[in-house]
Amino acid sequence: MTIDQTLMTKYPQVSDLAHEKPIFWRNPDYGQKVPLPFSRADIFDAVARWERFAPYLAQAFPETAKMHGIIESPLVRLDRMQNQWNNDHTSDLAGGLYLKADSQLPISGSIKSRGGIYEVLKFAEKIATTKGDLVYMDDYSVLASEKYHKLFANYGVSVASTGNLALSVGIVAATFGFKTTVYMSHDARQWKKDKLRANGVTVKEFDTDFSDVIPIARNDAAADPKTHFIDDEGSSDLFLGYAVAGVRLQKQLKDQHIKVDRQHPVLVYLPAGVGGSPSGVTFGLKSIIGPYIHAIFCEPTHVPSVTLGMMTKLNSKISVYDIGLDGLTAADGLAVGRPSRLAGKVMRTLLFGSVTFKDDQIYRYVTELMDTQKIMVEPSAAAGFTAIAPVIKEVPAFNTANATHIVWATGGNMMPESERKVDYAKGKALLTNY
């Protein structure tokens, strides 16, 4: 494959990406005022829908009952991990280090419990209010009844995924009673497929990359008017489900006395695959918390799809294969060669920048997080740690005692013990030979 020379002349960092070099890309359009396709009202509409469904979720998923059916993760201070980080690096991290532990979100154990579940709830509400007799002030736990289960069984939900989106959508859609089909790319782990099948979900397996699987799923769903396809490359509902995180994090920051203003910047490090979850979350954070919370996306050097799309402004019109990359990574949640149609466009003025990392780095952080804090995450979910050093090097103003650094740990709690052991051991070996 020949790499477009004009592209490389215009955007010199494309050449670094093509050579799998870890980079820091600073978004030149950050902070510009432009109209956006979504508003704060859209976020609050989603917040209200989650609340209407809380009684249903508390009943159908007992693990959410202690939070009264609200699906949210803790914000955890990482003092021991920060000491470790300071030991490993030449310059200390002056601000506080935190983990946003979406790895502990109920139902999928990943960030996909935000967007994926939200889109299923929205579809169920539409069916229940138009084909059933649900009204908005009802107690939605009625949706767990046999009557509604039968109604939902006339409809289908489908999705394509590298694993976690299928888990969140599949488990919830099947629990409602929808005929549920998931299309899994070659990266998807066996245990995720097994778990879905055990929940009554039809699992279709493909030996290709996510970007090739999604059109197949989309076409199949288009042939059936009663099937709702959850489109990870451009769904507004997924996006807004993720954006609710802005409202939730605002409260957690306040409760933990973390200031956000010009003198107290907050940096949020988010792993990006297709770009949907980090973009939705970033839109929520910027809309609700404001200009002094800054988002950084983190991607594998072999699959910098969102970075490439945003850097060249070609967004979903360019894939990592177009610059000769193989798209292969151990970070299965990030193994997406072509970015979403929505993410790059909405992020053009909202994303501070992005960072690319080598896979070995994330295994080291998985193991260090376990050793220091007893928190286990999946490899993709440790990607945020790789961005801290490049960011404070490029922007020394962010390395002050007043700054706060939040690594968004996007998944991991549902991993079987055997997988955890393998990932942990890989990181341990890398740290020992370091």
Ligand SMILES: *Cc1c(COP(=O)(O)O)cnc(C)c1O
């Ligand atoms: C899906 C996922 C991501 C990235 O989200 P995208 O919407 O694909 O950008 C990151 N980490 C984990 C664990 C994921 O499952």
